[in-house]
Amino acid sequence: MYIGLAGFSDSYKAEGRKSNLQEIPKVIEIIKEKLLYWKSKKERLEMEIKIEIENRKDYQNEIRKGIRKFNSEKNEVGYFAETRPEGYGETFGFYAIKDNQLIGGIIANKKMQWIDVEIVFIEKQYRGQGIASQLINRMETYCKENDLVGIHLCTLDFQAKGFYEKLNFELIAEIKNWPRNHTRYEFIKYV
Numbered sequence: 001m002y003i004g005l006a007g008f009s010d011s012y013k014a015e016g017r018k019s020n021l022q023e024i025p026k027v028i029e030i031i032k033e034k035l036l037y038w039k040s041k042k043e044r045l046e047m048e049i050k051i052e053i054e055n056r057k058d059y060q061n062e063i064r065k066g067i068r069k070f071n072s073e074k075n076e077v078g079y080f081a082e083t084r085p086e087g088y089g090e091t092f093g094f095y096a097i098k099d100n101q102l103i104g105g106i107i108a109n110k111k112m113q114w115i116d117v118e119i120v121f122i123e124k125q126y127r128g129q130g131i132a133s134q135l136i137n138r139m140e141t142y143c144k145e146n147d148l149v150g151i152h153l154c155t156l157d158f159q160a161k162g163f164y165e166k167l168n169f170e171l172i173a174e175i176k177n178w179p180r181n182h183t184r185y186e187f188i189k190y191v
Contacts, residue, residue: 094135094142096122106135115143117153120160132160136167143191150190157183 095105104122108115117139122131139151153169155161156179165171169187178184 091118094138096126096131096135098126104131104135106139108139110146110148113147113149115139115148115151117151120153120155132163133167140189140191148191150188152186152188154184154186157185161185 089109089111091107091109093105093107096103103126105120106117107119108117110116120132120135136151143149143151151169153164155164164185164187167189169189171185172188173184173186175184175186
């Protein structure tokens with residue numbers, strides 16, 4: 001007797017595999033499983049799904065909880081837990097002040113033992129005077145003081161790519177057309 005079950009099971013991959021009568025119940029069980037799988041897959045495809053685009057904080061929190069739970073099941077590191085260590089992800093800054101006036105700064109988040117820089121900005125009249133370098137140096141010192149791994153940041157082609165290269169940041173990604181007609185650069189620096 002020949003059984004044509006290509007693709008049904010690892011044990012029956014070859015089309016036309018010789019079989020004996022004792023294997024027929026197993027073959028029937030495999031066929032039933034596959035039919036149930038395809039039926040449920042078809043039902044899932046037919047299920048109506050509504051896609052919403054909104055700024056729903058409650059939905060965002062549920063999605064974050066879901067991925068954190070998933071990640072924590074796969075990882076022993078506490079940064080994936082549903083509740084994060086104190087200070088995790090909080091926005092804070094390094095600020096340059098002159099004559100009681102804010103002249104620039106860095107806005108960042110602490111995540112996964114890294115500083116994730118959101119914004120670096122220096123007022124135009126103070127650029128080229130080493131202020132941004134001082135801020136980056138202070139951020140590096142902060143990383144060392146707080147046992148952090150390093151700094152991650154992004155810049156655009158019309159911003160400060162050369163500046164970060166001069167400060168020995170490592171280019172890890174170049175993404176063209178982000179935004180359209182420009183290039184986004186991602187850098188890291190281990191401290």
